[in-house]
Amino acid sequence: MATIIDGKKVAEEVLAECAGEIAELKEAGITPGLAVVLVGEDPASQVYVNSKVRKCAELGIHSEKIVLSKEATQEEVLETVQRLNADPAIHGILVQSPPPPQIHEEEIVRAIEPAKDVDGFHPENVAKLALEDSTGFVPCTPAGCMRLLKAAGVETSGAEAVVVGRSMIVGKPMALLLMARGSDATVTVAHSRTKDLAAVCRRADIIVAAVGIAEFIGADFVKEGATIIDVGINRVEDASAKRGYRLCGDVAFDEVLEKAGAVTPVPGGVGPMTIAMLMKNTIKAAKALG
């Protein structure tokens, strides 16, 4: 039976580290500040934004939640970002994705001061990740996955890792982190065009699943003893559930349990780590910006 990697517990460890660092910063007269910009009323985005703001409050990070109307123009969003760039009380800025269709997201991301880009999506930080320059910000989800691997005692050096998915939010940064010097995994990036994905995954000592398809990674994808990090969060209709749906990952959790060495659950795996790493990035920004 696989070990279940407890993302909540690891996130608590990260947050405890954060608390110590925040106390030190406050002694030096610095209160880390995070601004979260939400454009429109997407219910899922509201849930994410609120949980980020709540976590800031718990930790003693100053936070600002800025809600622009769903009709906001590109200029209004850009002006908001520029105001936050110039605000010395704000060390981290993120614009919740996805914005409404009239907003050109890439331009917004580019407008964020790279030193405040705690999501790690600015080209400056994308490049630093590729160049293995540790002064940049690593996107929170892949950073959280790396931390889970470390917490679970998984040796990455020389390990075969398969990342399923090639997005710039998870797949590619995850691959870059795993192949970087110090991590030293042999990394395969697989995706929708991969032939015999199950066979490719069966080579893996470490699988990172970021495909966005509920319970896609079944037992036949898993080598005996492999570690599986499940990045997916999918809603599946479930009449027996109170809300009419249940949350599940990209991994068929029950099915892989007997084969895998370790696996993250959904919820309670990568999810809590993402928010913890956002706090970590905000503190890193505050330390650098002072």
Place this chain on the structure above:
Amino acid sequence: MATIIDGKKVAEEVLAECAGEIAELKEAGITPGLAVVLVGEDPASQVYVNSKVRKCAELGIHSEKIVLSKEATQEEVLETVQRLNADPAIHGILVQSPPPPQIHEEEIVRAIEPAKDVDGFHPENVAKLALEDSTGFVPCTPAGCMRLLKAAGVETSGAEAVVVGRSMIVGKPMALLLMARGSDATVTVAHSRTKDLAAVCRRADIIVAAVGIAEFIGADFVKEGATIIDVGINRVEDASAKRGYRLCGDVAFDEVLEKAGAVTPVPGGVGPMTIAMLMKNTIKAAKALG
């Protein structure tokens, strides 16, 4: 027996395209211009720089070869780059690597105007490559490898590609190009920490060798029918050779010939492509800058 992929011939095709594009640009009153900055007297660097300048002359690209003394300061190199950034006759700038030890190369690369960074090493262009933004410059060697695959009629979509080496000059950009939408290969990046590299390579339909070790990739690394792109250029002592050495790649060419489906020779494979893609990038810069 493997097909030998004739890099010289493919490079000639690229250069013929370049000639047509240059003629069009000249009709529009634009002569593409490339500046090559050489710091110091490294003999290999001089050979590379001279061959770039010569190719420009053959094509009718304006070129400037700027040689700074090996004692040049960081400020002198930066001033040279800034002058070239501002020079409307120059569309492409490259600083030949490696510079002498007193020069901080990364800062020099960052000083180059991204729109003139025809080597594709500026963080702005690194990020564009990762983000699959085709307005950026792709480093010349991996761009040349992709073109060789295309010319050889190799299907990348769904193919298993193994890139051996994880540098930012070849390995990582090559992996990003192969996994990008449109190329769609399943890409593994292997390196010095990879366990059983031969077995990993034997999975590959496409091997890109960029390890810098002479004739490292032997027949036991090769699946029947695979395509091998050899990025290495190594000097091996050879008493029978006029200069006392011979050039060879990272691939044991004679040994893999019977197993591979197609292979690039060294010299005459990737080498001529690198310089052809530099010309291509310079023309792209001239078109964009006008």
